[in-house]
Amino acid sequence: xxxxxxxxxxxxxxxxxxxxxxxxxxxxxxxxxxxxxxxxxxxxxxxxxxxxxxxxxxxxxxxxxxxxxxxxxxxxxxxxxxxxxxxxxxxxxxxxxxxxxxxxxxxxxxxxxxxxxxxxxxxxxxxxxxxxxxxxxxxxxxxxxxxxxxxxxxxxxxxxxxxxxxxxxxxxxxxxxxxxxxxxxxxxxxxxxxxxxxxxxxxxxxxxxxxxxxxxxxxxxxxxxxxxxxxxxxxxxxxxxxxxxxxxxxxxxxxxxxxxxxxxxxxxxxxxxxxxxxxxxxxxxxxxxxxxxxxx
Numbered sequence: 001x002x003x004x005x006x007x008x009x010x011x012x013x014x015x016x017x018x019x020x021x022x023x024x025x026x027x028x029x030x031x032x033x034x035x036x037x038x039x040x041x042x043x044x045x046x047x048x049x050x051x052x053x054x055x056x057x058x059x060x061x062x063x064x065x066x067x068x069x070x071x072x073x074x075x076x077x078x079x080x081x082x083x084x085x086x087x088x089x090x091x092x093x094x095x096x097x098x099x100x101x102x103x104x105x106x107x108x109x110x111x112x113x114x115x116x117x118x119x120x121x122x123x124x125x126x127x128x129x130x131x132x133x134x135x136x137x138x139x140x141x142x143x144x145x146x147x148x149x150x151x152x153x154x155x156x157x158x159x160x161x162x163x164x165x166x167x168x169x170x171x172x173x174x175x176x177x178x179x180x181x182x183x184x185x186x187x188x189x190x191x192x193x194x195x196x197x198x199x200x201x202x203x204x205x206x207x208x209x210x211x212x213x214x215x216x217x218x219x220x221x222x223x224x225x226x227x228x229x230x231x232x233x234x235x236x237x238x239x240x241x242x243x244x245x246x247x248x249x250x251x252x253x254x255x256x257x258x259x260x261x262x263x264x265x266x267x268x269x270x271x272x273x274x275x276x277x278x279x280x281x282x283x284x285x286x287x288x289x290x291x292x293x294x295x296x
Contacts, residue, residue: 013213021125031220084168084195089167093115095119095120095164096110096163096164097162098123098168100168101129102124104122106166106168116143116144120142130148134147152167152174155184162188167196169198177229184236185237194233195292196290197288200226202285204275205285226254226287230291238294240293246290248286249287251272
């Protein structure tokens with residue numbers, strides 16, 4: 001799937017993403033099995049509804065045990081591929097925007113950092129996620145957080161309204177990433193900064209994976225090449241763009257991985273062996289990257 005996705009295809013992708021992430025609130029499921037954001041297979045052996053699984057995922061992303069314990073339990077759904085707040089370093093009194101804020105896990109962490117003089121805005125596509133995030137913020141007593149429904153390609157945020165933008169494994173799900181970063185530039189104040197954790201590629205994916213909506217929802221097929229991702233930031237006007245950290249995001253795609261099962265169904269392949277080569281190369285091409293940039 002390319003950046004030049006037609007309008008109707010963009011709408012279809014967004015609807016599939018919305019449905020999938022709404023189900024993760026209702027069903028309590030975590031990210032994508034042993035693939036994508038959860039490379040440690042031991043985590044996936046914990047039942048999907050288990051808070052232990054979600055906490056283990058957050059620890060693996062780079063959050064400390066203290067940070068994990070400091071947020072409302074239902075805010076942490078085990079989604080994400082990093083800890084963007086560690087690189088954003090929001091300061092007291094700043095305004096922070098969380099793109100794809102989900103159940104509010106990073107948003108409430110940001111609220112702790114900016115204090116009562118600051119504010120946090122979470123933007124998400126999914127009503128079910130927004131409802132859960134509002135419950136979590138209220139339960140934690142975070143009066144400096146608000147959640148807005150909208151597209152990250154058309155942010156419901158005023159020009160220059162925020163000082164910091166964070167996002168955790170969400171922009172890869174956008175069918176128009178260039179628009180996301182143009183909007184990010186618009187809503188940031190001069191000197192504002194971006195810190196994202198996201199899934200990127202070192203090389204194009206095999207067609208069977210790249211065209212799979214299941215792999216798209218699973219944070220794989222929608223990922224851009226790393227050079228293209230940096231290019232979107234640069235074209236939007238950002239400076240001081242830096243890949244501060246990257247690691248292999250997919251350790252394996254076993255036969256029972258949800259992405260594999262869906263790809264097999266979607267392609268009509270009769271067995272795992274039919275797509276074994278395509279599935280194997282994914283592990284070497286998918287990275288979890290932490291990227292920062294600054295608006296002049």
